[in-house]
Amino acid sequence: MRETFTDYALGPNPDDPRLTERVSGIDHEGRTIETSVVAERPLTIFLNRQEIVTAMTIGDYPDMLAVGFLLNQNMLRADDVVTAIDYDEDLEVVVVRTERETDYEDKLQKKTRTSGCAQGTVFGDLMEKFEDINLPKDAPLKTSWIYTLSAKINATPSLYLEAGAIHGCVLCHEDKPLIYMEDVGRHNAIDKIAGYMFMHGVSAVDKIFYTTGRLTSEMVIKTVQMGVPILISRSGFTAWGVDLARQAGLTLIGRAKGKRFVVLAGQDRLNFDADPDAVPEEAKRSGRKAGQDERLKEGTEV
Amino acid sequence: MRETFTDYALGPNPDDPRLTERVSGIDHEGRTIETSVVAERPLTIFLNRQEIVTAMTIGDYPDMLAVGFLLNQNMLRADDVVTAIDYDEDLEVVVVRTERETDYEDKLQKKTRTSGCAQGTVFGDLMEKFEDINLPKDAPLKTSWIYTLSAKINATPSLYLEAGAIHGCVLCHEDKPLIYMEDVGRHNAIDKIAGYMFMHGVSAVDKIFYTTGRLTSEMVIKTVQMGVPILISRSGFTAWGVDLARQAGLTLIGRAKGKRFVVLAGQDRLNFDADPDAVPEEAKRSGRKAGQDERLKEGTEV
Numbered sequence A, B: 001m002r003e004t005f006t007d008y009a010l011g012p013n014p015d016d017p018r019l020t021e022r023v024s025g026i027d028h029e030g031r032t033i034e035t036s037v038v039a040e041r042p043l044t045i046f047l048n049r050q051e052i053v054t055a056m057t058i059g060d061y062p063d064m065l066a067v068g069f070l071l072n073q074n075m076l077r078a079d080d081v082v083t084a085i086d087y088d089e090d091l092e093v094v095v096v097r098t099e100r101e102t103d104y105e106d107k108l109q110k111k112t113r114t115s116g117c118a119q120g121t122v123f124g125d126l127m128e129k130f131e132d133i134n135l136p137k138d139a140p141l142k143t144s145w146i147y148t149l150s151a152k153i154n155a156t157p158s159l160y161l162e163a164g165a166i167h168g169c170v171l172c173h174e175d176k177p178l179i180y181m182e183d184v185g186r187h188n189a190i191d192k193i194a195g196y197m198f199m200h201g202v203s204a205v206d207k208i209f210y211t212t213g214r215l216t217s218e219m220v221i222k223t224v225q226m227g228v229p230i231l232i233s234r235s236g237f238t239a240w241g242v243d244l245a246r247q248a249g250l251t252l253i254g255r256a257k258g259k260r261f262v263v264l265a266g267q268d269r270l271n272f273d274a275d276p277d278a279v280p281e282e283a284k285r286s287g288r289k290a291g292q293d294e295r296l297k298e299g300t301e302v
Helices: A062-072 A104-114 A123-130 A143-154 A159-163 A186-200 A217-226 A239-248 A288-296 B062-072 B104-114 B123-130 B143-154 B159-163 B186-200 B217-226 B239-248 B288-296
Strands: A020-027 A032-038 A041-047 A050-057 A082-088 A093-098 A167-173 A176-183 A208-211 A230-233 A251-257 A260-265 B020-027 B032-038 B041-047 B050-057 B082-088 B093-098 B167-173 B176-183 B208-211 B230-233 B251-257 B260-265
Touching: A020 A159, A020 B239, A032 A159, A032 B239, A032 B260, A041 A062, A050 A062, A050 A186, A062 A082, A062 A093, A062 A186, A062 A217, A123 A217, A143 A167, A143 A176, A143 A208, A143 A251, A167 A186, A176 A186, A186 A208, A186 A217, A217 A230, A217 A239, A239 A251, A239 A260, A239 B020, A239 B032, A260 B032, B020 B159, B032 B159, B041 B062, B050 B062, B050 B186, B062 B082, B062 B093, B062 B186, B062 B217, B123 B217, B143 B167, B143 B176, B143 B208, B143 B251, B167 B186, B176 B186, B186 B208, B186 B217, B217 B230, B217 B239, B239 B251, B239 B260
Parallel strands: A041 A093, A208 A230, A230 A251, B041 B093, B208 B230, B230 B251
Antiparallel strands: A020 A032, A020 B260, A041 A050, A082 A093, A167 A176, A167 A208, A251 A260, A260 B020, B020 B032, B041 B050, B082 B093, B167 B176, B167 B208, B251 B260
């Protein structure tokens, strides 16, 4: 993978045969076609001897997904020592082992009571930590970076372009995308990045998050919790996402397409060094969405 | 609402001031703008005296969301008698009261162990019921209905067109959209429709589901469980969604845009009565996505 995408420390691998499946069907003219669809499989995460959750995932990087999920649920602390991560592909189980005895049973109790099952977060608990976080005020954001990042990320070969129906999250530094994760749920993609950062000791203070998904409360909470001061999306906002970003001092940028974007929180970090009129509009046949539409259309006729 | 959208028994109400919020920010040229963002608020659902879950929702139809969620989680049975639904707007709590003593404590136990928190479903339990369901084999689907439904739904004034960042689910009969629900999570939108169908005794066997979201295992399971034989989406598929649809005999149609669509399961129900070449492509400035892009752009300059 490193060989193919030299800009990325870790990037999508659309050629991995486990991540997509070829299926046959018919198109709008009744012709038999064959097309690619993304994998979606269960992964059961254990913390030491306790079963925590079964997540639906494309199944790459189960170790990072498990660690990142536990971190973002506050079941694992930043100073915890992970002694082993055991993954059994046949059983679809990953076990994260830690030095410290964790208090996951309390957390699990809390989850039963307050979990936004519909949302995928242990909400009450996340908020406790959320209020203690101070994001670095001096993290700058040049508008030219937004344009360069969008252009690079949209042109990266990905499962999205191959099979659609998937979200992407990218950890970036200035105008360079570093780690690009995809998954059927955007919370999985962001959890895998959190796992990578923990396992590789990556600092968050000078990083930027780019996501293809919507800027909901969940995405804002996870970003803030990970200590990343800037969150950019091609998609839109929810009102609570905006509220939380303002409370936490997170720079929140949405609807970033072509030369356009909207900043609804943390606008002080922006440095307008680019001329928007020099940025090409996303052409119908060349943007992220368009590239995918063009590629997926009705599949390959067989 | 009924007055405005005479085709719908229940449709989106983009003018409801509780569902969107006007927020100010800056655009890509640094200009101060004001734009609409969708509401996202917690709703805690009780079944009798037991707290079940806190869902994140736009907050319309809390009664239908609660009933539909409980039904789709198999915590409420089709033959249960709901004696009252109490909603407290200030507390953001809805209580569904039933005649029968439910076995929700067992279910809750199961949820703790197996819930795809990342997915929003009590998976192990849903599958039990899934395997017992027989969808009606003789439910026909004319391709002209697909085109008419898409055109009608995309032209319906909605929160999506107003503020973006939202999913839509529509219950249809032949070429007529009947119930159009929107929510920040597509599982909420489909749960609200399930709640409506239960509360109004709507039969599922001759209905069609249209969704803006992806055709994941969760969407397929909910649709099958509700007894609806046909599921159509503008978005793509996951491999497991396709597998489950084939097992259940669900007709699964994705990537439905303009004249194009792809059928990956249950193709026997299709009747190709329309000429695809007579269907206009979705123009950049007139399709659902395009209409929204055009409207949201950078917000309104102030």
